[in-house]
Amino acid sequence: METRNRLQLTFLLIGVGLIGLLGIAAAYRFGFGVMSEIADKNPERLRDFTFPVWHSHSISEHGFLVFLTSDSFANRSAYSNHSTVYLWIMDVLYHIQQRVPVLSMRKTGACLGMLATLLSIGFVACKRINGTIATSKLLLLALGFAYVATAPTYWIATAKFNVDNGFIIVMPALVMLSHYASQGGWNWRIFWCWAVIVTLIMPIAGVLFAFGLIVQNIGYGIPFGARRFSTPALLATMAVIVYLEPVVAANWLGFSSSNSPWAFRSGLDGDITYFSNTLNSVFFPFYRRPAFLIIVPIMLVFVQWLSRQKYGRSMAGQPVVTDWAFIVNLFSFYALTLLFWPQAVSIHPYLYDAVLVGPLLTWAMINFAGRDFSAHAFTLWSITLAALVMFNLTSIAQAARNTEHAYPTWSLSSDKIG
DSSP states (O other): OHHHHHHHHHHHHHHHHHHHHHHHHHHIIIIIHHHHHHHTTSOOIIIIIIHHHHTTSOHHHHTTOBOOSTTTTTTTEEBOOSOHHHHHHHHHHHHHHHHSTTSOHHHHHHHHHHHHHHHHHHHHHHTTOOSOOOHHHHHHHHHHHHHHHTOHHHHHHHHHSOSOOHHHHHHHHHHHHHHHHHTTOTTSHHHHHHHHHHHHHOHHHHHHHHHHHHHHHHHTTOOTTSGGGHHHHHHHHHHHHHHHHHHHHHHHTTOEEOSOOHHHHHTTTOOOSSOSOHHHHHHSOSSOOOTHHHHHHHHHHHHHHHHHHHHOOOTTSSOOOOOHHHHHHHHHHHHHHHHHOHHHHHHOHHHHTHHHHHHHHHHHHHHHHTOOOOHHHHHHHHHHHHHHHHHHHHHHHHHHHOSSOSSOOBOTTSOBOO
């Protein structure tokens, strides 16, 4: 039985990978390629300012820090909000671009990030399938992963905004960490493997994930001092150390900080130029990402929930039970970021959307994986998913044609915006 499950998982992940490649190719063909080539003509802080300094000066001079402008290094000003390990990953992409110019950091990073996200979602979805998979479910999963692979928030953000977008790299690791955390084995090696990966890529994600685990412990009535608290405490400590490493390096080497202050990111500075309230940070942020790009995946999950309440059955014929521990873990990073730093979310929706839309799409896919579907439901869902894939591709194509705004400029009332 174990061998059969492994073979099933292997074949399903191969299928997810192939669908992902087709989705990536479609996104590239219908807009991502054009948008990324236009954006790559502009100066970029890693490719043009940071890594040339790294490769022309000693470590004791640059400290693996980020330099935002061409004269930042000379003026002793550095950005220390990226982890060193994440920057090493980006440096690998930089070397690839130096050798094969067509494989730019932007293109390679976005495509690899999407493929990793698809495989991580495929893994957790497959783990929630019991028994034999019907052909209808395979087709729905295929359409579902095509929908994930063409997510417009992902492709528009990676094509038109920051190349140094750590959120698209940490998202697949967060999916895996959330899965193993929900299984309860916090002392498992595999749990700690993904916890370390998340922390090394984006230490603030490790801190907030650990905080989420502590809140869950309190909710379950686990007394303080119990061993159950040691895991998140250790994870948080490790994440804080990794977070502080570039900050200490910058101070040690005498660089002034280019980081935004915490009061500004939280909105506690009182300035309403970029931020008014938390709800607007999600749906109507300062940088106007259209609300419908978030509402559509939310509505997909909501309609799944309504359908499941009336018709939902698992492979065993039992009512489907939502894995709330997994869902809470999955959304904890975005939810706590929104709680503590809503102004940062409002200013940079193109960054934080990865850890909002990504969990929503993951939730939708595990819902499809854990249910059986009648002939009528299969027909409706297949048409719906096909329409959503088309919606994604048209959104990407519209963004590519829009030279004045980053996103498609229409509202849910069909009126143009901006």
